[in-house]
Amino acid sequence: xxxxxxxxxxxxxxxxxxxxxxxxxxxxxxxxxxxxxxxxxxxxxxxxxxxxxxxxxxxxxxxxxxxxxxxxxxxxxxxxxxxxxxxxxxxxxxxxxxxxxxxxxxxxxxxxxxxxxxxxxxxxxxxxxxxxxxxxxxxxxxxxxxxxxxxxxxxxxxxxxxxxxxxxxxxxxxxxxxxxxxxxx
Amino acid sequence: xxxxxxxxxxxxxxxxxxxxxxxxxxxxxxxxxxxxxxxxxxxxxxxxxxxxxxxxxxxxxxxxxxxxxxxxxxxxxxxxxxxxxxxxxxxxxxxxxxxxxxxxxxxxxxxxxxxxxxxxxxxxxxxxxxxxxxxxxxxxxxxxxxxxxxxxxxxxxxxxxxxxxxxxxxxxxxxxxxxxxxxxxxxxxxxxxxxxxxxxxxxxxxxxxxxxxxxxxxxxxxxxxxxxxxxxxxxxxxxxxxxxxxxxxxxxxxxxxxxxxxxxxxxxxxx
Numbered sequence: 320x321x322x323x324x325x326x327x328x329x330x331x332x333x334x335x336x337x338x339x340x341x342x343x344x345x346x347x348x349x350x351x352x353x354x355x356x357x358x359x360x361x362x363x364x365x366x367x368x369x370x371x372x373x374x375x376x377x378x379x380x381x382x383x384x385x386x387x388x389x390x391x392x393x394x395x396x397x398x399x400x401x402x403x404x405x406x407x408x409x410x411x412x413x414x415x416x417x418x419x420x421x422x423x424x425x426x427x428x429x430x431x432x433x434x435x436x437x438x439x440x441x442x443x444x445x446x447x448x449x450x451x452x453x454x455x456x457x458x459x460x461x462x463x464x465x466x467x468x469x470x471x472x473x474x475x476x477x478x479x480x481x482x483x484x485x486x487x488x489x490x491x492x493x494x495x496x497x498x499x500x501x502x503x504x
Numbered sequence: 505x506x507x508x509x510x511x512x513x514x515x516x517x518x519x520x521x522x523x524x525x526x527x528x529x530x531x532x533x534x535x536x537x538x539x540x541x542x543x544x545x546x547x548x549x550x551x552x553x554x555x556x557x558x559x560x561x562x563x564x565x566x567x568x569x570x571x572x573x574x575x576x577x578x579x580x581x582x583x584x585x586x587x588x589x590x591x592x593x594x595x596x597x598x599x600x601x602x603x604x605x606x607x608x609x610x611x612x613x614x615x616x617x618x619x620x621x622x623x624x625x626x627x628x629x630x631x632x633x634x635x636x637x638x639x640x641x642x643x644x645x646x647x648x649x650x651x652x653x654x655x656x657x658x659x660x661x662x663x664x665x666x667x668x669x670x671x672x673x674x675x676x677x678x679x680x681x682x683x684x685x686x687x688x689x690x691x692x693x694x695x696x697x698x699x700x701x702x703x704x705x706x707x708x709x710x711x712x713x714x715x716x717x718x719x720x721x722x723x724x725x726x727x728x729x730x731x732x733x734x735x736x737x738x739x740x741x742x743x744x745x746x747x748x749x750x751x752x753x754x755x756x757x758x759x760x761x762x763x764x765x766x767x768x769x770x771x772x773x774x775x
Contacts, residue, residue: 337543339625340633341550347761350698351627373513377520385539386622388629388659388669391532392524399517407510436628442525445674446628451698455627 325371327477328363331470332356332379340386345462351455353462355470356383357427360398362470364405365414365423372402389435390442397434401427420467428463432456537662540633544664547621547635615767616640621665627697630673630760636768637664645728647769653734653757654678654722655766670760671735672703679726680705680735683719688712692735692754701756702739708750714741720754730772
């Protein structure tokens, strides 16, 4: 399932970036576009290995920057900076709990755009910022928090449908069978 | 704490980022358009999805209403044809006068219709992608407009699509003029991330006499936009920098939030 899972995560990232660029319903409703890459990164960091996390950061960041006016590569490091430490310390996280997924999704959705803006400003760029950016940030956090459990459920379903299931142990053992009735010689 | 594999991943990602960020801007532009080309097969699907509600609405519209609309459009078309012939006569007369005085003759605008296929996924930029590119004769810095007014300029061009930076974006500055007796000049700059369809007109003279509703058009200065393209209308004004200059808020004529089709001006004749 590992390679298939990596391919599925990268395909989801590709579609997520395209969806963000093609459909602007959240922008029309709430004034900001929700970014799904941080939520995907949380799933990848908690359930796959560091190679998948690196690939998702590199390719997801590249795809995002290619469709945006960002300098190419500026979204890679923020995504990786969120995914890498979580991947290292995931044994300490109760990742199956929806509450933990929501909190991690919100934190990642807050950190990624903030780090991106920080990189842009330190690179001499002038992004469109103002008091309204705080509202946009909150929308992105809420969107990412809501999307993380959904992504979890979706990938769990995919894994269940496409991956090998562990063989269930049968409680019946022939050597422990109790034979009833009197043995006739 | 770190295993060997994790060191490698960290190093590889950092190296890729540093390499990409240090590439020359021309190479970055080509690379961006190349990577963006991966999304090309999906453009058609998006257009189909967007057309679905329109088609559904067309199907349930009564035939009588459609015929009435056609009749209205035919009348409108006849009226516009008469106006166009009048305008052509005026243009010929204008050309004759220009020839007499020795001024440079004005060429008619050559416009090409483009569909907006994608919007910038980042909330801190205002750009869109259109389905015209090199093969259609589009080059960088060509003005982009709708029938209502100015939209922006072409910022980068690929073979089949281009990126347009909207006038709400910080990297698109437009020299504009207020249509009033003083012809006050200023520079259009972005309003704010949440202020849809509102931009600032900055660096107007300190004693500019502005009134709400006054038209703002491009001034023709700056070397990119020809003069006279409608930008918007003055909403209000205030003194800035202790009265050194005046700033005004301008409501844009073009609805940048609902752009479906735009015109690219292929032969911008500058003053």
